[in-house]
Amino acid sequence: MTNRFGRRKFLLYGSATMGTAMLLKACGATPDDAATTEPVEGEGEETAAAGGDGETIKVGILHSLSGTMAISETTVVDAEKLAIKEINAAGGVLGMQIEAIEEDGASDWPTFAEKAEKLIDQDEVVTVFGCWTSASRKAVLPVFESKDHMLWYPVQYEGQECSKNIFYTGAAPNQQIEPAVDWLLENKGTDFFLVGSDYVFPRTANNIIKEQLAAKGGTTVGEDYLPLGNTEVTPIIAKIKEALPDGGVIFNSLNGDSNVAFFKQLQGAGMTPDLYPVMSVSIAEEEVRQIGPEFLIGHYAAWNYFQTVESPENEKWVADFKAEYGEDRVTNDPMEAAYIMVYLWKQAVEQAGTTDLAAVREAAYGQTFAAPEGMVTMNPNHHISKTVRIGQVREDGLFDIVSSTDGPIDPLPWNQYVPDTKGFACDWSDPENKGGKYELEGA
Numbered sequence: 001m002t003n004r005f006g007r008r009k010f011l012l013y014g015s016a017t018m019g020t021a022m023l024l025k026a027c028g029a030t031p032d033d034a035a036t037t038e039p040v041e042g043e044g045e046e047t048a049a050a051g052g053d054g055e056t057i058k059v060g061i062l063h064s065l066s067g068t069m070a071i072s073e074t075t076v077v078d079a080e081k082l083a084i085k086e087i088n089a090a091g092g093v094l095g096m097q098i099e100a101i102e103e104d105g106a107s108d109w110p111t112f113a114e115k116a117e118k119l120i121d122q123d124e125v126v127t128v129f130g131c132w133t134s135a136s137r138k139a140v141l142p143v144f145e146s147k148d149h150m151l152w153y154p155v156q157y158e159g160q161e162c163s164k165n166i167f168y169t170g171a172a173p174n175q176q177i178e179p180a181v182d183w184l185l186e187n188k189g190t191d192f193f194l195v196g197s198d199y200v201f202p203r204t205a206n207n208i209i210k211e212q213l214a215a216k217g218g219t220t221v222g223e224d225y226l227p228l229g230n231t232e233v234t235p236i237i238a239k240i241k242e243a244l245p246d247g248g249v250i251f252n253s254l255n256g257d258s259n260v261a262f263f264k265q266l267q268g269a270g271m272t273p274d275l276y277p278v279m280s281v282s283i284a285e286e287e288v289r290q291i292g293p294e295f296l297i298g299h300y301a302a303w304n305y306f307q308t309v310e311s312p313e314n315e316k317w318v319a320d321f322k323a324e325y326g327e328d329r330v331t332n333d334p335m336e337a338a339y340i341m342v343y344l345w346k347q348a349v350e351q352a353g354t355t356d357l358a359a360v361r362e363a364a365y366g367q368t369f370a371a372p373e374g375m376v377t378m379n380p381n382h383h384i385s386k387t388v389r390i391g392q393v394r395e396d397g398l399f400d401i402v403s404s405t406d407g408p409i410d411p412l413p414w415n416q417y418v419p420d421t422k423g424f425a426c427d428w429s430d431p432e433n434k435g436g437k438y439e440l441e442g443a
Contacts, residue, residue, distance in 0.1 A: 056099035057092070057355060059084070059345075060119035062130030062140070067107025068229035068256040072334065073132045075286045076154060077102065079335035080129050082324055083342035093346050094353070101125060107229070107256070109139035116140040120149050126355040127152060127345055129338065133228070133255060134158060134201035141166070150357050152345055154338035156281060156303070158204035162413040162426035162436045167364060168383045169341040169376075170334065171304055172411040173208050179388045180279050180302035181212050181251070183403055188277050189249050190218045193240045195262070196253035198225035205253050205281070211417040226254065231261035237269050240276070247275030255282045263295040273298030284332030285398060293397035303333035304386040305373035306399045314372035330397070331372075340371045344378055365429050375408060380429035383411035 061080055063073040084098045092098060101123050103115035112131065119125045120143070127150045131137040134157050144151050144165040156171035171177075184192070192213060196202025202225065210220050222243035224236045240250060254262055259282070266276070278299040285307050288296050307318060307330055317339070321331055345360070347367050352359040367378045377385045385408035391399030414421040414437065427434035 055096060057094070057096045057349075058099045058101060058123060058125045060116075060123065060125040060128035060130065061100050061102045062105055062112065062115055062119060062128055063132060064107040064136075065102075065104040068258075069107040069132055071256060071290055072282075072287065073105075075332070075335050076132065076338045078325055078329075079321070079331075079339040080342055082321060083339045085324075086320075087342070087346055093349050094355070105131070105136055109135050112136040113139045113143055116143040116151075120144075120147050126150075126349075126357070127360075129154070129341060129345075131155070132334070133199060134204075135199040135228075137166070138200060148357065150361065152341040154341055155334045158201045158208070159413050159415050160204055160418070160421060162381055162383075162428075164361070164382075164428050164431065164436065166382060167341065167344070167378070168411075168413075169337040169344070171386055171388075172383050172413050173205065173415055174412040175304060175386050175388055175409050176281055176302050177205050177208060178212060178417075179405070179409075180281065180300075180390065181209055181218070182216075183302075183390050184249050184251070184277075184279055185213075185216055185218055188279075189247075191221050191244060191248035192218060192251055193221055193243055193248060194223040194251050194253075195236060195240070196225050197228045197255045197258060199228055201255075202253035206251075208415050208417055209251060211415075211419075215417060221248065226258050228255060229257055231258055233258065233262045233265050236262075237265055237271070241269065241271070244276070250276055250278040252278050252280040253282060254280075259283060259287060260291050263291055263299075267295050273300075284334065285330040286332050286335070288393055288397045289330055293393060293395060296393040297395055299393050300402075301391050301393070301399065303389055303391065305331075305333040305336040305371075306389060306391045306401055307331045308391070308398050308401055309373060309389075311372065311374065313370050317372040333373075336372050340369055340373075340376060343369055344376075344384075348378075361428070377408065379411060381411060381413055381426035382428060383413055385410050 061077055063077050064070050065074055084100050088097045101119060103119060105112040105115055119128055129152045131140060131153055132155050137153055141163060149165060151166045153166050154169050156176045159173040194206045194209060196206055206223060213220055222239055224239055280301045283301050284303060318331055322329055344367050348360045348364040349355055352363040364378050365380045369376050374387045379385060387408050388405045389401050390403035392402050394400050413426050414424040416422050423440055424437050425440050426436050
């Protein structure tokens with residue numbers, strides 16, 4: 001039977017009052033910067049907004065097509081390109097076709113920043129869909145803020161951020177990490193060992209988990225990190241066995257290639273999911289496929305979407321994705337969040353009647369979409385309401401959904417377990433009085 005979490009609402013809605021603003025243009029990138037463009041023919045009159053040449057609207061796609069994160073990010077690009085193809089086939093946006101300009105962040109954070117500048121300054125895109133790791137998002141954030149531009153970010157993250165210039169379509173901690181911890185405490189035990197890659201997302205996520213465990217009677221028995229891309233996991237596995245000799249919960253926030261070595265060696269050490277259940281927040285269907293399901297059967301992941309979600313919208317999306325990329329392909333949460341963010345941006349542009357950034361930002365608030373995961377809503381804090389699900393890996397590499405919330409959970413970018421951010425919220429529909437961080441009355 002499916003367990004269900006209680007629904008939590010926390011957002012304050014206000015009237016949108018943001019005015020329009022002009023795009024800032026700076027010097028372009030070097031002439032030899034490589035990009036892959038996907039121009040398509042369209043029709044319609046030229047708009048006054050940057051990025052429109054009268055026939056196309058330029059958007060940027062910025063992900064790791066090479067390096068350790070390519071295992072995850074290339075699939076996200078596929079999802080974004082499918083959405084763009086569908087939108088173009090249906091007539092485009094404002095009577096114009098979308099032209100996607102792809103750049104490779106190469107799993108290197110300075111490269112992400114350089115490519116973001118190129119997309120904005122040289123290519124004059126109207127928005128960027130991109131990043132995976134929080135390290136890459138943090139690297140490009142100053143670029144988007146200094147140029148008052150717009151990034152759509154599709155991956156669950158650690159929260160503790162609410163930028164005017166980013167729309168987040170992955171989960172905030174209260175839509176993934178926190179419910180996963182609650183479920184583990186109720187079903188798998190109270191002793192936790194935290195494993196993660198050594199960058200901002202795992203470290204911040206684990207700080208949240210430690211505060212949550214302390215508040216709810218759990219224990220953090222150990223914590224360890226690997227440099228991103230490192231596959232030397234033997235010392236970590238030894239530490240886990242020492243800290244949890246009789247078994248216990250492993251909370252995993254490793255990213256990229258490190259997961260391949262971790263799960264293979266975990267099994268090799270005889271640490272089976274009945275005694276050492278692993279809850280992952282960066283392992284989805286694509287990663288299971290590439291690692292090998294035989295190494296992950298019985299372990300868990302927390303997401304908002306799994307390919308096994310039963311809904312007409314998901315059935316159609318999975319079929320369309322396989323028709324485009326092959327029957328052997330799988331869908332997953334970051335891919336779904338990437339797919340729907342293109343549609344949310346399209347809807348906001350159409351409501352605004354322009355690609356002007358300030359107008360699109362204002363129009364984005366309240367946008368809804370019947371997504372494969374279920375209905376989603378863009379909130380004034382630039383995050384979307386999402387259903388929370390726990391899945392268990394099965395033999396075919398897909399997930400049995402073992403727990404789900406009754407409906408969408410409203411996002412809380414500022415964590416309510418961490419003392420420094422407890423009692424704070426975000427509301428960009430009222431930037432003067434609230435904006436990116438304000439204290440709730442009575443907090």
